[in-house]
Amino acid sequence: MPGIRRFAVVLLVLAAVVVSAFPAQAGAIDPNDTPGPLDISGGTFSRSVSGGITYLDLHTYGNWTPALLAHHTRNRIFVLFDVDNDGAQDFRGTVQSFGGRLSISIHGLGQSFDPIRARHPAGNWLQVILSGDSPPNPLSSWQVAFRSQRISATGACTSPCRDRAPDMGWWTVPAA
Ligand SMILES: [Ca+2]
Ligand SMILES: [Ca+2]
Numbered sequence: 001m002p003g004i005r006r007f008a009v010v011l012l013v014l015a016a017v018v019v020s021a022f023p024a025q026a027g028a029i030d031p032n033d034t035p036g037p038l039d040i041s042g043g044t045f046s047r048s049v050s051g052g053i054t055y056l057d058l059h060t061y062g063n064w065t066p067a068l069l070a071h072h073t074r075n076r077i078f079v080l081f082d083v084d085n086d087g088a089q090d091f092r093g094t095v096q097s098f099g100g101r102l103s104i105s106i107h108g109l110g111q112s113f114d115p116i117r118a119r120h121p122a123g124n125w126l127q128v129i130l131s132g133d134s135p136p137n138p139l140s141s142w143q144v145a146f147r148s149q150r151i152s153a154t155g156a157c158t159s160p161c162r163d164r165a166p167d168m169g170w171w172t173v174p175a176a
Contacts, residue, residue, distance in 0.1 A: 037062030051132030052176030063123030143170035
């Protein structure tokens with residue numbers, strides 16, 4: 001069955017490429033504890049071998065569109081960075097949309113960085129890709145947390161619905 005053997009070899013090569021591209025990966029879940037679509041359900045964190053690029057993938061229990069995070073609203077997702085693992089926030093990234101395009105602006109420690117694009121691969125999925133070895137993304141392991149905030153004129157979120165993930169403390173982004 002040479003056809004099947006060739007297929008198996010291709011699969012093995014693909015698996016090797018995936019493993020080497022993402023040598024370090026971590027994940028965590030957050031409870032279903034907040035009304036509205038921005039109730040955070042969990043995150044996964046992957047580092048690439050090529051310069052320590054970090055992929056932050058945040059998932060929510062509900063679906064939402066980039067318009068929900070429009071600049072003119074106060075609905076936001078925040079990414080909190082503790083890059084020296086002392087339990088205190090060093091940088092904060094603010095995710096919002098302008099004309100339907102999601103971006104994240106990162107500030108902290110007296111520094112501001114140009115906004116970078118944030119991705120929305122599915123209705124319940126936010127992805128932020130951080131270039132390697134930058135002040136908010138050191139090659140060593142660091143800590144991350146997320147906050148979401150939604151305010152609506154009607155429904156459960158007339159006073160802001162807020163979620164933090166994890167509820168207390170931090171999740172670990174593995175070293176590159
Ligand atoms: Ca939650
Ligand atoms: Ca810190």
